[in-house]
Amino acid sequence: MRSKHQRFIRIISLSIILTSCEKTDSASHNNGAYSDIKPRKEHLAYQDTSSTSTIDLSPWNQDSVHLSIESASVSESNHFLNRFAVQKRRERFELKTTHEIMYFERWEFEDTTARRRAAFNWFDHFGPDQRSLPWMKRVKLSEGNHLILINRKSILEIQSKESINSKAWINYQRFNFPKDSIVYQIEQIQGKKCHWYRRVSPFTFSPITP
Structure with missing residues (x-):
């Protein structure tokens, strides 16, 4: 019991x-x-986290590059490529020298396949008007001066009203990201159509003719 x-x-x-x-x-x-x-702030498509005082200018001003950047500030971006890039590997800066202001953006991707997919999608929805642009063709990208470096795992874009020192920006990419080699260079002078170049050796680019 x-x-x-x-x-x-x-x-x-x-x-x-x-x-x-x-x-x-x-x-x-x-x-x-x-x-x-x-809702969480970190889930936003893009969020500025740096102030001018904390931005290291040495990547742009080292001896091999020498872009003479005097100040840099992070600015917001709703760029089409934001949706494809690695969240913490996106940059957009307003760069100032003594005589010009440049807008610099750089996106890193998971691998070459992701970068390729992003680039093709971007050219199908290019600019604020979401224009479809032909690949490797001479077209007008924007109203100002324009430089795009399509690299193995990243894309870099520079826009300015003043002339762009493409050689210095090629060196910026080469010396700061030595393992992320340049594949294509797209350059446009204000008021003209762009030119495409393919990298054929570490220091040589060959024009791509339509």
């Missing part, structure tokens, strides 16, 4: 413990679900 009584008490105790565990798991699940769907 005593044995049956003890067994009954154990069953009741076990039932209470199981019920308590189920409530705890349910509460944890609900809290987790809310944390997954509630």
Whole structure:
């Protein structure tokens, strides 16, 4: 009789413990679900996190590059390529020298395939008007001066009202990202159509004729 009584008490105790565990798991699940769907700043497509005082200018001003950048500030971007690039590997700066302002953007991708897919999609939706531009053809990219470097795993874009020192920007890419070699150079002088170049050796580019 005593044995049956003890067994009954154990069953009741076990039932209470199981019920308590189920409530705890349910509460944890609900809290987790809310944390997954509630708005978070880090989920935004692009967010500025740097101030002018914390931006290192040496990548642009080292001896091999010498772009003479005096100040840099991070600016917001809704660029089409943002959706393809690695979240923490996107940059957009307004760069100032003594006589000009340049807009610099750079996107890194997971691999060459991702970069290739991003580049083709970009040229199908190019610029604020989302124009479809032919690949490797001479067209007008924008109203100002324009330089694009399509690299193995990244894309770099420079825009300015003043002339762009393409050689210095090629050196910027080469010396700061030596493993991310340049594949194509696209250059446009203000008011004219762009020119395409293919890299044929570390220091040589060959014009691509339509």
